[in-house]
Amino acid sequence: MTGLRARPDGGLSGQFVVSAAAALLAVIAVVVTASPHGLIRADVAFAFGAFIALGELARITLPGGRDAAPIATAGALAYALLTQFEQQSMRHGALQVVAVVAVAMLVGVTPHVVAGRAPSADTLARRLLAVGFAVGVFRATGLGDLVRDSKGFVEALVMVAIVAATLAVDAIIAAAVRAGTDGAPFAAVLRNEARAQVGIGSAIGATGALIALAASIMGIWALPVFVIPLLLTQFSFRRYAAIRATSLQTIRSLSRVTELGGYTESGHSRRVSELSVAVGRELGMSDAELLDLEYAALMHDIGQLSLTEPIPGGATVVAAPAEQRRIAGLGADVIRQTGVLDGVATIVERQAEPYRRAHQGDDLAVPLASRIIKAVNAYDDLVGESGSVERQRDALERLRLGMAYEYDPRVVDSMAKAIERSARLTA
Amino acid sequence: MDPLPLRARLYVIAVGALALPLLAFAIVRGWSSISVVDLAFLAVLYVISDSIGAKGSRDTVTIALGSVSAMAALPLLGGWGAIVLACSTAFANDSRPLVKRFFNTSQLVLAAAASALAFTLLGGKAISDDSFPYLILPFCVALAVHCFVNGALVSGIVHFAADVPLRHVWHGTIAKSVSGYVGYGLFGLLLAVLWSPRGAAVGPAAALLVLLPLFVARWAYAQYAEQQDAYDRTVRTLIAAVETKDLYTRGHSERVAAASVLIARQIGMREDRVASLRYAGMLHDIGKLGVPTRVLQKTSKLTEAEYAAVKLHPVRGLEMIREIEFLGEAFAGIMHHHERLDGLGYPMGLRGAQIPEFARAIAVADAFDSMTTTRSYRGARTAAQALEELRRCAGSQFDPSMVEALVAALADTVWQDQSEALFDQTAPEWDDAYEQLPRAQFDHDDPRASETHVPSQSSAQ
Known part of the structure; x- marks a missing residue:
């Protein structure tokens, strides 16, 4: 499994810690629950377990590449918050919830594993830990027994509070894991995770609370009836993710027009976009900024299409500054005509500007994304496809020489780190 | 905007002539049995959903939003109440011309009446301890009837006003919104269960909990539509650049x-x-x-x-x-x-x-x-x-x-x-x-x- 590898430098990765903690919790829960008289209301446990397993089967990838199983998560939260079932008290313990959820997740994920589409272990682990948190607060402390006999309104309020806290915990664990792998600042990653959670997360949380409340009257029928609306939400997200992916694939493909036309070296725009995004992540950019950066990096050479004669090798780094600026402006004009990518156009337009001028401070009109593309583009023009260590070192050294005006030192620093990290991963 | 053709006007009058007496009858017949507080809250919810729907009228999902309150009314208020509720949409805050508003409200009254009839005939009642699973069938049939009558009447007006063949209207806009309509209609059942004092007894606040997933779905759909549009523009522009x-x-x-x-x-x-x-x-x-x-x-x-x-x-x-x-x-x-x-x-x-x-x-x-x-x-x-x-x-x-x-x-x-x-x-x-x-x-x-x-x-x- 991909997520279960310790870091090459010997330390424990966040993914490993989270996965191990979840595995430990799951084993304890299953052992305790499997003891004689350990399982309370096996029929309800089985129904919710089946629901969670099916939800896990219908897992989706959210825009931005996050794995999610909205239906499974909603089902798990509902089982965690269940106080009454067809007007009978539900007194199953916290560990039983964890055990049922863990087993159901394993069952639901098995077909994916067989088909070679296994989700990374840490996303599963994270979801189990979040459920563990919810039952820890709600069931283990006796809060659940307290609200069971209170009015419906109070019960609903408590459930909403717990669901919100659970989603927050989930985002924090996700951010901790991601910050470790991407080398990005924790605060920036947490902001990204929280933003990604707000939409689908609140729908999942509300559905979980709704099912828990409704099951007191409707019993098992709450599950099949109310899975349909959440499916609808999930469907919209899936289509959204699909069109986002399609946009990226299309821009990647069309960005190769400059290569086919002989204007740039093959693979140049792809390499520039990959390294730019790695640098942007390192510098703590938000998901939305990273997407704009990726688009801009892919299309940064599109202005060259309007040149009659290609620049030798397509290396804009060797062209005169005024010519570089003109090409950048032409590219920005093309992109601006879309009417929807103004941010991207600005980034492309400013990519040829120095980040500061003589006797002046940092030029704030040059966006961080433009500075990244400027430096990464120069680096790739110098290194090319070869990727030999000497050329990489020489190229970085040349960028460092240009740090006074041309290349933002923060960007060059982060770039060096990003290159080092990718070298470590391939090693 | 062009004035409606005569045929369309006659159609509107015919629908209104069916709906108005029905509404009057429902008010007289049902008034004593309807909970006024619940009716008021549902009406507010209905008006809000309908106003949102009118703004983004191209968006098929928003059209379906109103079906939450329309359907929740059946188990909460009873059949007569559901018909009375439908007339609240006349007060939706939108800029549509009066004739459109009149038609919209009339057709919703007819749809509510048809679905109430189906609900009652199949034994649908208010929420109680032993409602489930017996309530699901009448509710789903009522939802299908509501959706069908609503879709058919709207197809009719588009057909008469814009001279589009009925088949095209049905396949083009109506068929696309069916899934959203049905999905949101089921939210209506959840709302009723949570709301009803003999259900989970959460009261009108349940509407907030129910609406949240709805708005997320709507937001996700809007994002998708926006991205699709952005995609089309981008492809077109890049191709123009290549050309x-x-x-x-x-x-x-x-x-x-x-x-x-x-x-x-x-x-x-x-x-x-x-x-x-x-x-x-x-x-x-x-x-x-x-x-x-x-x-x-x-x-x-x-x-x-x-x-x-x-x-x-x-x-x-x-x-x-x-x-x-x-x-x-x-x-x-x-x-x-x-x-x-x-x-x-x-x-x-x-x-x-x-x-x-x-x-x-x-x-x-x-x-x-x-x-x-x-x-x-x-x-x-x-x-x-x-x-x-x-x-x-x-x-x-x-x-x-x-x-x-x-x-x-x-x-x-x-x-x-x-x-x-x-x-x-x-x-x-x-x-x-x-x-x-x-x-x-x-x-x-x-x-x-x-x-x-x-x-x-x-x-x-």
């Missing part, structure tokens, strides 16, 4: 896409395939970037070797965009858009039915646009002349059914005559720079180009 390389083809891809869509709709192609075909039309010549500019802009007749280079462009195009997974069927359209029915086309020399449907449609659209735009070696032909030429080549180069589809589609549509439109952009006396540019003697999309380059023994066929 600047080749002076002949300004706007060509866009027009070929449009003509392909005309053909596809005429032969009754499914909408998702039409969308795919539109992208195929848009991207069909993208591979020309791989053909040396020198050849594309050559002023003398092409040698066989140069023509061979041109013939590679469909394959090149496919290579370029193969990564764009969703295109699917469009790949075949791009790859084979220069095949000929008699097997003499390129790149593979496919014959007749071997040629994918997409490719046969694009081939016709492509040639049509080539002929109706100005080329240096000939002026633009009129649409009528071009269609005549297409008919001449039908059976050998083109699929006759596609040609006829284009002829029929153009009879219904106003095709902007490109001979004039493009003349404005590139008229030599207007644009000195254009005058100095090299003029190719050849457009690979022109049906005559295909004929001159076909091996000689076959041109007798």
Whole structure:
């Protein structure tokens, strides 16, 4: 499994810690629950377990590449918050919830594993830990027994509070894991995770609370009836993710027009976009900024299409500054005509500007994304496809020489780190 | 806005004449049994959903939002209450003309009445301890009835007002919103269960909990729609940028896409395939970037070797965009858009039915646009002349059914005559720079180009 590898430098990765903690919790829960008289209301446990397993089967990838199983998560939260079932008290313990959820997740994920589409272990682990948190607060402390006999309104309020806290915990664990792998600042990653959670997360949380409340009257029928609306939400997200992916694939493909036309070296725009995004992540950019950066990096050479004669090798780094600026402006004009990518156009337009001028401070009109593309583009023009260590070192050294005006030192620093990290991963 | 045609006015009056007495009867008959507090809260919810729906009226999901309160009313207020509730939509805060509002409210009253009838006949009652599963069947049937009556009445008004065939209205807008309608209608049942004092007893606050997933779904859908729109614009712009390389083809891809869509709709192609075909039309010549500019802009007749280079462009195009997974069927359209029915086309020399449907449609659209735009070696032909030429080549180069589809589609549509439109952009006396540019003697999309380059023994066929 991909997520279960310790870091090459010997330390424990966040993914490993989270996965191990979840595995430990799951084993304890299953052992305790499997003891004689350990399982309370096996029929309800089985129904919710089946629901969670099916939800896990219908897992989706959210825009931005996050794995999610909205239906499974909603089902798990509902089982965690269940106080009454067809007007009978539900007194199953916290560990039983964890055990049922863990087993159901394993069952639901098995077909994916067989088909070679296994989700990374840490996303599963994270979801189990979040459920563990919810039952820890709600069931283990006796809060659940307290609200069971209170009015419906109070019960609903408590459930909403717990669901919100659970989603927050989930985002924090996700951010901790991601910050470790991407080398990005924790605060920036947490902001990204929280933003990604707000939409689908609140729908999942509300559905979980709704099912828990409704099951007191409707019993098992709450599950099949109310899975349909959440499916609808999930469907919209899936289509959204699909069109986002399609946009990226299309821009990647069309960005190769400059290569086919002989204007740039093959693979140049792809390499520039990959390294730019790695640098942007390192510098703590938000998901939305990273997407704009990726688009801009892919299309940064599109202005060259309007040149009659290609620049030798397509290396804009060797062209005169005024010519570089003109090409950048032409590219920005093309992109601006879309009417929807103004941010991207600005980034492309400013990519040829120095980040500061003589006797002046940092030029704030040059966006961080433009500075990244400027430096990464120069680096790739110098290194090319070869990727030999000497050329990489020489190229970085040349960028460092240009740090006074041309290349933002923060960007060059982060770039060096990003290159080092990718070298470590391939090693 | 145009005044409604007489037929549409009569239709509105007829629907209103059915709805008003029904409403009056429901008020008299049901008033004593309806909980006024619940009615008021549901009415507020209904008005809010309906106002939101009216603003983004293109968005099929928002249209369905109102079905939450409409359906929740059945178990909460009873059948009479549901009918009374429907009239609250008359107070929705929107800018629609009075007649539309009147029609909308009348049709919702009728839909509510029909669904209440179905609900009651199947034994649907207010929420109680033993409601489940017995309530689900009457509720679902009532929802289906509500959806059907609503859809049918709305189809009617679109049919009469805009003179669109009923079948098209139903398949176009109504069928698309059914899934949303049904999904949100089920939320109505959840709302009733949570709200009812004999249910989970959360009270009107339950509406907040129920609405949250709804708004998220709506938001997700809006994001999707926005992204789809952004995607279309981006593709179009990038293609336009690419076309600047080749002076002949300004706007060509866009027009070929449009003509392909005309053909596809005429032969009754499914909408998702039409969308795919539109992208195929848009991207069909993208591979020309791989053909040396020198050849594309050559002023003398092409040698066989140069023509061979041109013939590679469909394959090149496919290579370029193969990564764009969703295109699917469009790949075949791009790859084979220069095949000929008699097997003499390129790149593979496919014959007749071997040629994918997409490719046969694009081939016709492509040639049509080539002929109706100005080329240096000939002026633009009129649409009528071009269609005549297409008919001449039908059976050998083109699929006759596609040609006829284009002829029929153009009879219904106003095709902007490109001979004039493009003349404005590139008229030599207007644009000195254009005058100095090299003029190719050849457009690979022109049906005559295909004929001159076909091996000689076959041109007798």
